[in-house]
Amino acid sequence: MTTPDHPSPAPQPASTAKDLIYRSPLALVAGVLLLALACWLGFDALVRGHGRTPWLALAALILAVPLVIAFTLRPAVFAGEDRLRVRNPFRVITLPWGEIASLRSGYTNEVVANSGTKYQLWAIPVSLRARKKAARGQSRAAAASRRGDRPGGPDLGGFGLFGGSGAGRDVPTRAETDKVMDDLRQTLERRGETPSAQGEVTVRWAYEVVAPAVAGAVLLGILLALG
Template sequence: MTTPLVKDRVYRSPMAVVGGVLLLAIICWLGVDALIRGHGRTPWLALAAMILIVPLVIAFTLRPAVFAGEDRLRVRNPFRVVTLPWGEVAALRSGYSNEVITKSGAKYQLWSIPVSLRGRKKAARRTAKAEADAQRGRQGAEGRMPGGFGGGFRALRDTDGATGPTRAETDRIMDDLRELLESREAAESAQGEVTVRWAYEVAAPAVAGAVLLAILLAVG
């Protein structure tokens, strides 16, 4: 049995998962209450709304994930699963959203790795602060070394822990995926065709709930 060269990595959005769990808890609480205490058409409307809303909440919060293995990238988005051998990936692009682009020109958004403009600004501020601290440390060292060793050594010590440019979390994830792409795109086992599978297990219940809700509202 061959040991995998790269252990599969799974990327999800923690905030989306937490938000999804809270939304499901609220929906279930309100829905079950309406089913038990409701009168007339209320229980049926509550049931139809739950059948419609619950799959959509799961689809957009708990379901999205990116699975990165040694041979392929599997992108599980709300309504479809895209499997891309590394040999078919042309680029991983970050802009206002993170996307994977195939050699045929197709683009697929990475729902579970959302771009955080706030995170980028925060990382940029940390980088600017680290660079300013390092610059002040160098200037202090140059200014104090001739006249007194103590100040110079203290300045050098203060800048020892300064880190290089920082990156937002999702940008670091994209960097990791790009490194994996570069190391595996030429591998023989990483070749193949891109496949797309629609998530009927999510769409079918949502459509059924929408149809039932529409019928109940139409009947009045």
């Protein structure tokens, strides 16, 4: 969970042969920790539990593990030369660049198809804290520019004392997730009219996540109902 002093890290691109992949590092870390905790508690109950406890633990694991994976490890955005593939918790949406009307950033980041349908980009979360920090950086940079100073403040003998910039104190002027969206918009502008980037939007449900989660929920419900 993001704290006021520690904004969520921005998704980082990892280049492959064809696509740029954007994922949330914080979500990946949280997913690994949650899975480790769930497995530790679940397997402990399976091994040491008595009566219905092992069965309840098994049902809870079957339900919880797919959901944790779906909301933390699974989300990713794949930006290729011809299409944008959005892997959300329960769906995979493939949008040729020619079928994308816009990429919007508000309280969430989303892609809008030409049909008007909106799809949220789970892998690129918005950090309002980072946006406010970037806005303050823009204000400081503008004020320093008017004074003729460096953005970090006066350079006191090159030592950067009392907030001085010294050599290379960076002032963020754009939130990292907004920079990611800017990159995607540039790709849209560059590839949107390309013949190979045309086609239809496809949506596929992630049954590999939905099916085990539903099975776990049904099993857990039956066990609880039987008392």
